[in-house]
Amino acid sequence: xxxxxxxxxxxxxxxxxxxxxxxxxxxxxxxxxxxxxxxxxxxxxxxxxxxxxxxxxxxxxxxxxxxxxxxxxxxxxxxxxxxxxxxxxxxxxxxxxxxxxxxxxxxxxxxxxxxxxxxxxxxxxxxxxxxxxxxxxxxxxxxxxxxxxxxxxxxxxxxxxxxxxxxxxxxxxxxxxxxxxxxxxxxxxxxxxxxxxxxxxxxxxxxxxxxxxxxxxxxxxxxxxxxxxxxxxxxxxxxxxxxxxxxxxxxxxxxxxxxxxxxxxxxxxxxxxxxxxxxxxxxxxxxxxxxxxxxxxxxxxxxxxxxxxxxxxxxxxxxxxxxxxxxxxxxxxxxxxxxxxxxxxxxxxxxxxxxxxxxxxxxxxxxxxxxxxxxxxxxxxxxxxxxxxxxxxxxxxxxxxxxxxxxxxxxxxxxxxxxxxxxxxxxxxxxxxxxxxxxxxxxxxxxxxxxxxxxxxxxxxxxxxxxxxxxxxxxxxxxxxxxxxxxxxxxxxxxxxxxxxxxxxxxxxxxxxxxxxxxxxxxxxx
Numbered sequence: 336x337x338x339x340x341x342x343x344x345x346x347x348x349x350x351x352x353x354x355x356x357x358x359x360x361x362x363x364x365x366x367x368x369x370x371x372x373x374x375x376x377x378x379x380x381x382x383x384x385x386x387x388x389x390x391x392x393x394x395x396x397x398x399x400x401x402x403x404x405x406x407x408x409x410x411x412x413x414x415x416x417x418x419x420x421x422x423x424x425x426x427x428x429x430x431x432x433x434x435x436x437x438x439x440x441x442x443x444x445x446x447x448x449x450x451x452x453x454x455x456x457x458x459x460x461x462x463x464x465x466x467x468x469x470x471x472x473x474x475x476x477x478x479x480x481x482x483x484x485x486x487x488x489x490x491x492x493x494x495x496x497x498x499x500x501x502x503x504x505x506x507x508x509x510x511x512x513x514x515x516x517x518x519x520x521x522x523x524x525x526x527x528x529x530x531x532x533x534x535x536x537x538x539x540x541x542x543x544x545x546x547x548x549x550x551x552x553x554x555x556x557x558x559x560x561x562x563x564x565x566x567x568x569x570x571x572x573x574x575x576x577x578x579x580x581x582x583x584x585x586x587x588x589x590x591x592x593x594x595x596x597x598x599x600x601x602x603x604x605x606x607x608x609x610x611x612x613x614x615x616x617x618x619x620x621x622x623x624x625x626x627x628x629x630x631x632x633x634x635x636x637x638x639x640x641x642x643x644x645x646x647x648x649x650x651x652x653x654x655x656x657x658x659x660x661x662x663x664x665x666x667x668x669x670x671x672x673x674x675x676x677x678x679x680x681x682x683x684x685x686x687x688x689x690x691x692x693x694x695x696x697x698x699x700x701x702x703x704x705x706x707x708x709x710x711x712x713x714x715x716x717x718x719x720x721x722x723x724x725x726x727x728x729x730x731x732x733x734x735x736x737x738x739x740x741x742x743x744x745x746x747x748x749x750x751x752x753x754x755x756x757x758x759x760x761x762x763x764x765x766x767x768x769x770x771x772x773x774x775x776x777x778x779x780x781x782x783x784x785x786x787x788x789x790x791x792x793x794x795x796x797x798x799x800x801x802x803x804x805x806x807x808x809x810x811x812x813x814x815x816x817x818x819x820x821x822x823x824x825x826x827x828x829x830x831x832x833x834x835x836x837x838x839x840x841x842x843x844x845x846x847x848x849x850x851x852x853x854x855x856x857x858x859x860x861x
């Protein structure tokens with residue numbers, strides 16, 4: 336995702352895409368919700384209310400609650416289950432035709448009937464608009480959609496893609512009312528018409544107000560009477576104050592590592608608790624393979640031998656992340672420890688020096704590490720300064736850190752101006768494909784001039800065609816080993832996911848899992 340990404344994860348169940356998918360949760364209608372309304376705060380903004388545009392964590396949070404997809408991720412799992420669909424399956428062994436049968440009696444929140452026409456319209460519209468800040472980039476394989484009748488949808492894929500069910504179960508698969516949206520343009524009124532558990536009642540720069548959708552027909556059981564989402568626009572101090580003052584019931588995505596660690600140490604003594612969940616958000620150092628310094632394998636190897644991830648986690652992130660030793664995070668099918676196996680967990684100056692000598696480098700390596708805290712958090716600058724300190728302490732490097740605003744950062748990366756820079760990634764869907772194809776396949780989103788034909792020409796297409804995802808372990812292991820050897824990126828950490836709640840608010844443990852879906856309907860307040 337256009338670097339929506341920053342990352343969580345649990346094992347994917349084998350064969351998720353191959354057979355007929357049947358419901359595994361009880362179906363409910365819109366009950367109007369029970370219990371009190373909940374007020375939630377976050378430092379992220381919601382950049383879009385139109386699912387043809389939004390491709391950021393805040394926007395997908397809105398989509399996951401206001402819109403439905405054909406499939407959805409149950410709490411605590413990474414295998415999609417039917418949501419709008421009664422059942423879906425691939426109809427061929429090559430995973431190039433995917434058929435879904437819709438449930439009966441589906442309606443949007445405004446009462447309009449939801450049929451296969453709306454499903455086709457939603458995907459055709461997203462691809463036609465092809466918004467640079469939208470999710471169309473996820474569907475290069477989609478060749479066309481047929482609707483034989485009002486309840487049947489058939490997707491025709493140009494190339495094999497066994498991850499297609501997971502892609503359409505994400506926020507990118509949100510279905511809109513064809514009567515309420517322009518087929519060729521984005522909505523600009525900050526309104527939304529979907530069929531999810533909630534309706535968007537109002538939206539402005541400071542808050543969004545959601546009420547329960549009485550027309551909802553799906554697997555969610557709503558445990559509150561509505562949610563108000565307050566935006567703090569990156570102001571972490573204000574977010575923490577609002578929580579302490581009782582102006583919000585919970586804080587999600589926005590508190591600093593030190594805030595989370597400090598609140599966790601209070602152990603509920605101030606009526607505030609820290610809830611920890613799994614996460615596949617990751618962060619890498621990225622190397623421009625054409626840079627005169629970072630382009631040298633010896634330099635990249637020396638950095639891999641010197642960086643102390645444990646110290647970074649302890650001193651910068653205060654235990655709110657874990658060291659990452661591969662490009663596929665722990666908990667995702669196919670994960671291995673290629674970087675641990677190749678470079679070890681403890682710094683080795685001797686091995687770093689040997690790597691530099693083998694590449695003909697004898698003096699100190701002058702290096703700039705580029706950072707952008709506006710996208711990846713204020714700790715990013717501190718982290719890169721700590722990495723520079725580790726490199727310099729070896730006596731082998733003369734490293735410095737420069738930090739720029741995100742817009743300029745992205746332009747400079749695209750222009751090839753940086754040798755080493757940081758990138759974070761939050762997965763679109765919890766599958767190893769989403770941690771590899773965007774980085775090493777065609778259209779590499781890292782802009783680091785790296786290509787490997789074995790990866791892009793064989794391993795990525797072969798794994799994409801494998802419906803039994805557990806059977807991809809060997810190929811993904813080989814891919815990770817190649818990346819560890821060639822070092823176009825250096826994995827640094829895998830995040831933990833946190834929310835901070837006041838006493839009397841429940842259900843957060845069902846909102847923080849590998850799917851990255853924050854489920855409003857699980858929240859309750861006494």
